[in-house]
Amino acid sequence: MTQTLPTDQDPGAAASHHHGQRFGYGRFLLRMMRMATDGSPLFYAWMIALTAIWLVGVHTWGLQVRDGMAMTHMSDHVSWGLYIANFTFMVGVAAGAVMMVIPAYLYHDREMHDLVIIGEIVAIAAIFMCLGFVTVDLGRPDRFWHMMPFFGKFNWPGSMLTWDVLVLNGYLLINLHVVGYLLYKRFLGEKPSQKWYVPFVYLSIIWAVSIHTVTAFLYCGLGGRPFWNTALLAPRFLASAFVSGPAFIIVLLLIARRFAGVTFGNGPIKTLSSIMRVTILISLVMVASEVFTHFYAGGSHSASSRYLFFGLHGKTALVPWTWTSIGTTIVAAILLFRPKVHEHAPTLVIACVLAFIGLWIEKGMGLIVPAFIPSTLHEVVEYVPSEAEWRITASIWAFGLMILTLGLKVALPIFSGRETIQSR
Amino acid sequence: MRAVGIGAIAVLMAFALRSAALSGPEQEQASPVTASDDLPAKVGRVIIRRPKSRPAITIGTDPKTGEPVTANCSTCHSNRVSDRTTNSADQLDEFHQGMAMAHGGSTCVTCHDAAADSLRLADGRLLPYEDSMQLCGQCHGPQLRDWRHGAHGGMAGYWDLTKGDRIRNHCTVCHDPHAPAIEQVMPAPPPNDRFLNSSAGNQDHD
Amino acid sequence: MTDQESSGGLDRRTAMKAAGATLGMAAFAKAVAPIVEWTTTGGSVDEFLQKHYRELTPDQLEVVLRRIEAETLEDYGAKVTVEDVPPLENTKFGYALNLSVCIGCRQCAEACHEENNHDRASHNSYIRVLEMDKGSMDMETGRVDYDHAVPQSDKFYMPIQCQQCDNAPCVTVCPIEATWKEPDGIVTVDYNWCIGCRYCEAACPYHARRFNWSKPEIPAAEINPDQSYLSNRIRPQGVMEKCTFCLHRTRKGKMPACLEACPTGARVFGNLLDPDSEIRWVLENKRVFVLKEELGTRPQFYYFFDE
Numbered sequence: 061m062t063q064t065l066p067t068d069q070d071p072g073a074a075a076s077h078h079h080g081q082r083f084g085y086g087r088f089l090l091r092m093m094r095m096a097t098d099g100s101p102l103f104y105a106w107m108i109a110l111t112a113i114w115l116v117g118v119h120t121w122g123l124q125v126r127d128g129m130a131m132t133h134m135s136d137h138v139s140w141g142l143y144i145a146n147f148t149f150m151v152g153v154a155a156g157a158v159m160m161v162i163p164a165y166l167y168h169d170r171e172m173h174d175l176v177i178i179g180e181i182v183a184i185a186a187i188f189m190c191l192g193f194v195t196v197d198l199g200r201p202d203r204f205w206h207m208m209p210f211f212g213k214f215n216w217p218g219s220m221l222t223w224d225v226l227v228l229n230g231y232l233l234i235n236l237h238v239v240g241y242l243l244y245k246r247f248l249g250e251k252p253s254q255k256w257y258v259p260f261v262y263l264s265i266i267w268a269v270s271i272h273t274v275t276a277f278l279y280c281g282l283g284g285r286p287f288w289n290t291a292l293l294a295p296r297f298l299a300s301a302f303v304s305g306p307a308f309i310i311v312l313l314l315i316a317r318r319f320a321g322v323t324f325g326n327g328p329i330k331t332l333s334s335i336m337r338v339t340i341l342i343s344l345v346m347v348a349s350e351v352f353t354h355f356y357a358g359g360s361h362s363a364s365s366r367y368l369f370f371g372l373h374g375k376t377a378l379v380p381w382t383w384t385s386i387g388t389t390i391v392a393a394i395l396l397f398r399p400k401v402h403e404h405a406p407t408l409v410i411a412c413v414l415a416f417i418g419l420w421i422e423k424g425m426g427l428i429v430p431a432f433i434p435s436t437l438h439e440v441v442e443y444v445p446s447e448a449e450w451r452i453t454a455s456i457w458a459f460g461l462m463i464l465t466l467g468l469k470v471a472l473p474i475f476s477g478r479e480t481i482q483s484r
Numbered sequence: 485m486r487a488v489g490i491g492a493i494a495v496l497m498a499f500a501l502r503s504a505a506l507s508g509p510e511q512e513q514a515s516p517v518t519a520s521d522d523l524p525a526k527v528g529r530v531i532i533r534r535p536k537s538r539p540a541i542t543i544g545t546d547p548k549t550g551e552p553v554t555a556n557c558s559t560c561h562s563n564r565v566s567d568r569t570t571n572s573a574d575q576l577d578e579f580h581q582g583m584a585m586a587h588g589g590s591t592c593v594t595c596h597d598a599a600a601d602s603l604r605l606a607d608g609r610l611l612p613y614e615d616s617m618q619l620c621g622q623c624h625g626p627q628l629r630d631w632r633h634g635a636h637g638g639m640a641g642y643w644d645l646t647k648g649d650r651i652r653n654h655c656t657v658c659h660d661p662h663a664p665a666i667e668q669v670m671p672a673p674p675p676n677d678r679f680l681n682s683s684a685g686n687q688d689h690d
Numbered sequence: 691m692t693d694q695e696s697s698g699g700l701d702r703r704t705a706m707k708a709a710g711a712t713l714g715m716a717a718f719a720k721a722v723a724p725i726v727e728w729t730t731t732g733g734s735v736d737e738f739l740q741k742h743y744r745e746l747t748p749d750q751l752e753v754v755l756r757r758i759e760a761e762t763l764e765d766y767g768a769k770v771t772v773e774d775v776p777p778l779e780n781t782k783f784g785y786a787l788n789l790s791v792c793i794g795c796r797q798c799a800e801a802c803h804e805e806n807n808h809d810r811a812s813h814n815s816y817i818r819v820l821e822m823d824k825g826s827m828d829m830e831t832g833r834v835d836y837d838h839a840v841p842q843s844d845k846f847y848m849p850i851q852c853q854q855c856d857n858a859p860c861v862t863v864c865p866i867e868a869t870w871k872e873p874d875g876i877v878t879v880d881y882n883w884c885i886g887c888r889y890c891e892a893a894c895p896y897h898a899r900r901f902n903w904s905k906p907e908i909p910a911a912e913i914n915p916d917q918s919y920l921s922n923r924i925r926p927q928g929v930m931e932k933c934t935f936c937l938h939r940t941r942k943g944k945m946p947a948c949l950e951a952c953p954t955g956a957r958v959f960g961n962l963l964d965p966d967s968e969i970r971w972v973l974e975n976k977r978v979f980v981l982k983e984e985l986g987t988r989p990q991f992y993y994f995f996d997e
Contacts, residue, residue: 066819097707098703104710108710111714111717112717113721115717115718115721116721118721118722119720119721119722119723119724121725122721122722122723122724122725122728125724125725125728125928126724126727126728127724127904128902128904128905128927128928129901129903129904129928130903130904133723134903135903136897136899136900136901137897139891139892140888140892150867165825180727197887197888198885198886198887198928199884199887199888199902199927199928199929199930200883200884200886200899200926200928201885201888201927202729202733202738202883203738203883203884203885204885206742206866206868206883207865207866207885207933212866213742213866213867213868214865214866214885215864215866215867218862218863219863219864219865219889220721220863221860221863221865221887221889222865225865231816255757258961278889279892281863282859282863282892282893283859283895283985283986283987284859284893284894284896284982284985285892285895322997358827359830360823360830363830375757431892432892434830435816435897436894436895436896436897437820437829437832437834437850437896437897438828438829438830438832439834447963
């Protein structure tokens with residue numbers, strides 16, 4: 061993954077000479093790999109468990125490629141399912157990480173600045189997961205090169221999917237560059253050169269908005285799917301992204317503080333929970349607004365919503381999911397109302413977990429699947445993911461957590477100054 | 485697939501043939517392209533599956549061969565005058581028994597001149613059986629117009645007459661003249677898509 | 691790891707890492723075994739490297755067609771001819787369907803099933819026939835799985851297939867131009883280029899596209915041997931397919947299979963650019979409508995009623 065970084069040419073890389081020898085970016089990456097594979101028994105156990113889950117999923121995916129996507133429970137009626145649901149949600153998590161970048165760089169929040177690398181690593185892991193979910197959804201992954209600009213036939217700018225390929229990979233590269241560069245400089249004990257990362261940080265802010273906007277456009281541009289064909293979809297995506305991203309990061313920060321000895325003040329938690337307080341309400345208001353439009357006007361365009369909330373023609377597979385989502389999100393919103401919630405870790409963690417689950421359902425199964433039910437010919441064919449789909453999905457989550465773990469394992473000691481070029 | 489298609493046509497043809505008293509086997513006849521034969525490039529013919537020129541009625545079976553014995557209409561009707569009011573086989577004592585008659589208020593003589601072994605137009609002119617479309621068109625003008633423009637009645641072969649022939653159905657291929665409404669048939673099997681009709685997750689159709 | 695550890699610890703650690711890596715590699719090899727197996731049986735290197743249909747030279751296309759014939763013989767035991775049938779000049783295909791006379795017998799769907807070499811188990815067809823309540827055009831009242839004598843007196847029947855839209859959403863959304871509109875108006879798929887993302891299936895408002903969830907199964911004796919690259923050749927697993935108005939027939943001047951199968955003559959097919967064609971007469975003299983006109987897809991498939 062890191063070979064894609066063009067930062068070998070960074071002037072900082074060439075300029076750093078310590079102990080009489082040049083410590084280049086390539087050597088730094090090797091050093092990081094060594095750091096990433098050394099750890100406590102708990103770390104090994106965690107990584108082995110994730111690897112095992114990942115490999116089980118890889119195997120299942122291999123079977124899916126070999127024997128066909130009949131292994132999934134998708135159909136010509138519900139042609140996208142759990143994979144694309146998770147993809148959509150993870151784009152949100154990736155975009156949501158920008159809620160650390162904005163205070164850290166735009167408003168020069170010192171405490172947030174010290175932790176922003178965590179958000180960026182979360183974004184990187186999330187984007188890798190997105191790419192994974194798209195790949196396992198392909199019927200012919202062997203033909204991936206047809207999608208590569210110049211080699212294949214890239215239907216840009218017509219197809220929103222080509223935009224998504226560009227913005228997701230672009231966002232990945234920007235974040236890899238910023239994280240890699242800042243860590244490298246920190247490792248060398250040098251002051252990062254503003255021009256080598258500040259423009260990219262600003263770019264990443266715009267880009268974070270773009271990845272989720274483009275992903276929403278992927279769906280809302282389809283006139284044949286009334287459930288998606290709403291101008292509110294992109295704003296709704298952003299609002300929910302700015303809940304799920306911070307929710308994940310807050311929990312991660314609290315874990316890092318409790319178990320990894322990362323020390324920081326309460327400022328970042330306060331900022332993130334304050335953001336969530338607002339965005340979760342905006343998100344709920346937008347859902348309510350959609351629900352009102354569908355149900356008050358009625359008609360065939362409301363059929364998907366009717367299916368989602370109450371079931372249609374006696375078919376109710378999504379009804380428990382959606383009410384769970386609404387319930388957890390509302391409870392999370394109420395918990396976040398608690399004054400100084402950032403100082404009450406249990407309440408905050410519960411709120412974040414509930415919000416995360418709620419939005420995972422709302423942005424995933426609750427957003428992707430009902431657009432296909434009823435189908436464009438108004439047939440009601442239901443969808444519940446198959447065991448293979450769950451295995452592959454779990455595998456990509458494990459893969460994302462592996463990247464996140466390794467990223468943090470390397471980044472936290474360097475960023476906190478515990479691991480530097482001196483400490484060899 | 486063609487077997488099925490032709491099978492379906494055969495089913496419908498069976499309706500037309502059901503009353504053996506009046507219908508004979510179909511025969512194919514070529515007729516020139518009418519609407520567009522001025523276009524030079526068109527070489528294909530439009531072949532219309534017309535009815536046979538003259539039907540016959542079964543009057544009994546040959547005791548030796550077991551073959552049905554048939555007679556022309558005029559064999560009896562040259563001296564038995566058709567009752568102008570008869571509009572159902574039930575009203576007859578002999579012959580034509582069991583024939584379904586469900587065609588508006590028509591009586592036998594609305595269309596037939598049995599003594600002349602011929603069809604009969606409303607103005608009394610006689611009309612050969614193979615031209616029966618003209619007779620049908622007296623009442624069913626819109627259908628005849630649509631048929632002439634290729635918008636009524638099944639067909640097969642070439643849409644592009646510069647490349648080959650087209651075979652067209654005649655009224656009586658699909659419609660029994662005595663009971664012209666299309667009868668119910670059992671449809672071909674429905675689709676068997678993944679999870680169509682299963683409650684999700686409970687069943688794996690693979 | 692912070693500072694130098696004892697050399698013994700480091701060795702042990704290195705050894706354990708090596709063992710772990712070996713085990714990991716073995717597990718990984720096991721995990722990807724199905725993919726390795728698939729690459730040796732699933733498709734040839736030539737297929738993997740094949741260019742987009744529209745970029746193939748006539749010679750390259752010839753090689754591809756013969757290769758597909760050989761693959762069909764090997765995989766299905768059927769000797770078939772796979773042609774490339776180019777579009778006709780000055781031709782744009784249009785289709786009209788008379789809802790007054792359709793009796794819902796599904797002969798069109800059945801003919802499609804057989805003509806286009808569809809998977810037998812799923813009984814796939816590019817045509818779905820909706821049985822709808824009289825007095826409503828709301829498809830929500832419709833059913834495709836009816837299994838009783840037709841026509842029912844309180845119902846009407848609406849067969850739906852690809853509408854060959856002039857403004858086709860499926861073409862717009864395809865990320866790799868694997869589906870496009872031909873000069874004669876037919877929206878085709880290069881089955882050897884499609885990556886199976888199913889975005890087109892999400893975009894199509896008419897349920898016209900189908901995905902090959904597994905490799906189609908057809909007994910050799912039932913395979914229609916008259917095949918073409920862009921239409922009825924047996925599709926590979928994992929790609930999209932759709933109605934092509936039987937271009938392997940219609941581009942040779944013949945009627946589509948669904949039209950020939952229709953026992954009631956509900957279907958009218960022809961060249962929209964020919965003012966004397968039957969389809970033009972229908973468009974000019976009947977009150978026709980298209981499905982979901984409000985979506986702006988501009989279908990080239992029209993419906994009409996007699997009365």
